[in-house]
Amino acid sequence: MTGFRARPAALRYTRPAITFHWLIAILIVSAFWIGFVMTDIPGFTPTKLKYFSWHKWIGVTVFALVVLRTLWRLTHPAPRLPSGMAGWQRGASHAVHFLLYVLMFAVPISGYFYTSAAGVPVVYLGLVQLPMVVAKDPALRDVLKQVHITLDWILLVTIGLHLLGVLKHLVIDRDGLLSRMNPFGR
Template sequence: MLKNSTQGYGLVSIVMHWLVALAVFSLFALGYWMVDLGYYSDWYQTAPMLHKSFGLCLFALMVFRIIWRLINPKPHGLSNHQAWEKTVAKLGHFALYAMLFVLMISGYLISTADGRAISVFGWFDVPALLSGLPQQEEIAGDIHEILAWSLIVLSAGHALAALKHHFIDKDATLNRMLKPVNSTPTRK
């Protein structure tokens, strides 16, 4: 139930998938909202601190997610999927992961451009390992913004593909990410 099987995803993979989705859309909304905050807003310092803290938590979750993928079997593809659908799905998932990591690294580079560490909810600090590059904050900021929008568009496409499989193809694609499979065979 916790681990993946060749038939479907386990609870750990499913929870991580939906936590990442929630974090991505929440961080996008928070980032979009906070860029227009005025200096005298009560949220002027709080919103960026939350954005950075949750972004670093998302980074840790994604590292764990990669490790989890490496130590768990990948469910077999569904037999009704066309070869082009399988190829597009693989490329789409690769792009989602790559965009997420580059997006988070660019956010880190924005925040550490001045050499200061990033405080995570005031619990601990993540040090600035790379700072002082020419136009670091501006270049990383441009990359961060472009990738944030691109990630939202790609994520929306990912969601639409899942809905297409569920409502038009009527296959188990979406259900596999909603209900964990029992990886232990049941006795009859």
């Protein structure tokens, strides 16, 4: 780990990668927060409908940013991991990151298809009506609702694993690895 500490600048993520990471992280936390709050509001109130719209706009924004982030990531590899890191840790890190990417696509897509099957168009930021991707279908709506909620929970658990990794590097390894993604670092 000393080699890593000695040359951290060479091992940092790039500025665009750090910006994508934190922007998407903040939006995903917001989508979860509004998602849980809005579904707890009984009946159909104007506030609930407003929160549903905000939730969808945030989700659609996450999807657009994740498309751009993936294109960036495919053309700009992540900095290499410290040479002393155990094989299982490398495997776990890659598996969790891969799953996060899959879920960052699957969660908003499932929400979008669910809304379409419910026959409710998304008017992005109240300005642009986005296309319906499936016809209104109550049976499909019920299935997609469960798919969206199940994927939400899988994403939440995966984010939890990601944070466990963060905690390990912070408290146990104390190897400075987290500075790679520090938005305020140089």
